[in-house]
Amino acid sequence: MERKSFPFSFFIHACALLLAIIILAPVAWLFIMSISPAADLTAKPLVWWPQTVDFSRYGILLSSVENSAGAAFVASLVNSILVAGMATIAALALAIPAAWAVSRTPSVGWSLYMVIATYMLPPVALAVPLYFGLAHLGLLNSVFGLALVYLTILAPFTTWLMKSGFDAIPREIEAAAMMDGAGLFATLRIITLPLAAPVMATSALFAFLLAWDEFFYALLFTSDLRAKTLTVAIADLAGGRVSDYGLIATAGVLAALPPVVIGLVMQRALISGLTSGGVKG
């Protein structure tokens, strides 16, 4: 191990402190805004830390009194959970068999690469026909329609992650089970899928986060409380004539909470998923 001199160690600690401030300051400010009285946020000079901490906005947004700001927020929260949940389950159901097939039969792999290449497509290249198509099926402004559209993003991504997961499971284990007389589906159920469970969990989390984050399609294909998701609701708040900035910040904190918790708890799995997927391509 290299001996570090004191000036070098001091320099490293100073840089680390700077990096910590850069990362934390904006997030901390979002939270402080959410608990500051409205008057503090419009005071000059700005009050950086509230005299009295005010958590009432969380209550306002999470209440379900009819026609209140809370009712709209709660509805969009429920819509986001429904759309992201349904799209994640559907994407995994499509991805798992396809990814396993490609992993074990590389000769059909080219079709998977075509699916993955769709990642390059800007959503605007599909938006107009999808709009007509959803309108035709009566699925505009519907959580089911939006979940269906989200498969354009989630299905290629989960298939890609699942394939690298299956590649890491030696096919000899499957062959051994089959030698012992287990059929194909018994082998998959007893051997392969349990071994692939961690990758499935990572893929599901990624898919859920992608859907939770999505904005463009949600903006185009939803119009009211029946299907509007959180991202659209927050953009409405930010772009509208809301005079209390703290309320906007509170909505942001609540929308960020699930992915931030998932990110902090699952960091190791998420990073290895990102890097292994990235390196193996």
Next chain:
Amino acid sequence: MSGTSMTTRAWLLMLPLLAVMIAVIGWPLADTVGLSFTDAKLVGTAGNFVGVDNYVKMLASSNFQRTLTTTTIFAVISVFAEMVLGVLAALLLNQQFYGRTVLRGLMILPWALPTVVNATLWRLIYNPEYGALNAALMQIGMLDAYRSWLGEPGTALASLIIADCWKNFPLVALIALAALQAVPRDITAASLVDGAGPFARFRFVILPYLAGPLIVALVLRTIEAFKVFDIIWVMTRGGPANSTRTLSILVYQEAFSFQRAGSGASLALIVTLLVAVLAAVYAVLVRRTAGSTS
């Protein structure tokens, strides 16, 4: 099991995925191609065949050319800054210091924050009357009067780029850090014994390990930056005076705000083609680095 029946089985297992992909991607894409040769409107008429008129009109329009420049500036500067800051942060996080584990953990925060929340947060920070940036710069004496960071064409794009970098450089840092941790200790130790200075060590010992993962990150980030929509829509909607209007915003306006589905479709395909060319150039680059390092 024989080769042909294995292949048949594989196709059967892939059938559901392929069928859905054809329905939600293949068919809409083909339909966009068809629409791009018509003067269809979003509501009402199906439109008449007009040949390549839309393409000619769009490519020649000053709006398109200006938007292409704006998009390129946004993509090049933000991705370059994210790569440099990401690698610097990774080199730092690979050193010994108190609180290293905590700081590594915190790096996931900006990545986890939803894009729309990030955009909203920075919109509040840049607020012309009550924003934290104005307040902070005033209080330390770097500013004489509050400014409208997102409201002036001179500062709007730069302000957006900062917000985008803050969200994305930590991910590059985490990817680079994972690659740094894969550099064998004895190699760095050997280079020290051989008398390599810090810059030579970075260039010849560490960079070869970083190159692969970094190029993949570069490809993905560039494609995303070129398609950027969310952060700009929430923060400026392409304004002021169209100074932050990127290609995706322009397509949205053409197809949905002005309801010109036909010319919007042609514009969308031009963007798709540009991204595809970019990806092809990168594919060559990736193959070359893969060849030189392994």
